[in-house]
Amino acid sequence: MTRDFSSRGSDRARYLFAGQASTHATPYRDASQLRPGGMPDGVAAPSDLDFMDRSNPFFFSDRALHSAGQYIGRTMPLAVGTFTKRPGNTILFDSGGLQFGRDPKQWQGNASRAWALRFLEAHADEAITLDVPTRVITPGILPFGSFGAALTTTVDNNRYFARHRSGGVRFLSVLQGETSADAVAWYDAVKVQPFEGWAFGGSLRVDYIHVVAMLLRLIKDGLLSPERNRLHFLGVGTLTHAVMLSAVQQALREHLGDDDLLITFDTSSPSHLATNGKIYGYPNITPTSFAMSILKPPADASHQDWNTPFPVSSSRIAERLLVSDLCEPAFTRQSGWDALGHEIAVNHNHESLLRGIDDANSHLEMPSAWSSLLAPDHIIKAHRALRTMFRHLDPLAHIRRQRAAFAKIGSAKAKEGEDA
Known part of the structure; x- marks a missing residue:
């Protein structure tokens, strides 16, 4: 039975897989072009990999992220694929600012x-919106050689979009900055041209004391209203951040009386792991761990005759796989997974992560007497502080009382393949 992730946890923040061009195209390629020897027994057709099709035999999600940065300069419309707009689904596109910043x-x-x-x-x-991320600033390298240059270009981009847009797309204005002072300066500059929501970028996007301070600014300035009730966190996807953002969303909905306010967050981790021959396993949630397990299965062409079950069954597709189904010789790739095998691994990783996020939220939503037996103490304290912040006269002071818990979150290594 298909697992429908669009209908689970309607009060939770939503993870968006930042899919690559190959994930867009592969489900709509001819099977004989992908693998002349035929499809694996457990995958009837390439279209089984389109997780945004409600009739998918494995799992379905109605939201995803795709980046325009993969197509800079392209004038022809994209061919039909996984990330094509369709009724009932929502495709969030990144603008390509990161790619422009990295290659001025x-x-x-x-x-x-x-x-x-x-x-x-x-x-x-x-x-x-088309921003210049502050993390790509390289002093002396024009045209984005300073914070001021990056901010000026971003403001000019926002003005251009506001002046020339047709009105058919909901735009989220980006909040950047690598220091608190820069983040406030950035906010003050872009808030004069508000769009329909906000995207948090920069290294401070996972500093929840900073995030709460910025949310309070948005609320005070009247810029987190029903017309602007979409928040997105760029390049964030660990179990820890998934539950923290769910707590923030629930607190905001309660405080603002807006049940439609939605927080989303994204990574390309399912693709990144597969490129390195790695896969997600089950979530490892204990009083000392709160992370996805990561494994390196047989991934060499020499394993093409291993007709043994795939070593992890944390996804629907993996339940049907043999090791040999992925390990098709491909001399143009670093691992033994050919293009089809790679996309099967991506599909597995995506669903496994969604299941892990689902489990993590379920653990933290239990009464504290139970969750304390199942998750690390600092995760529980930070989650509870965010969830209840607006029940206190000074929400920011309330959050700061748990600075030790948030510091532990901030210092944790990205052990789950999270994007840098």
């Missing part, structure tokens, strides 16, 4: 702004 030679001012806006309006339901 691609930046052409208004021409780049016009391309990004046209591309997003053609393919997205929701989209991140």
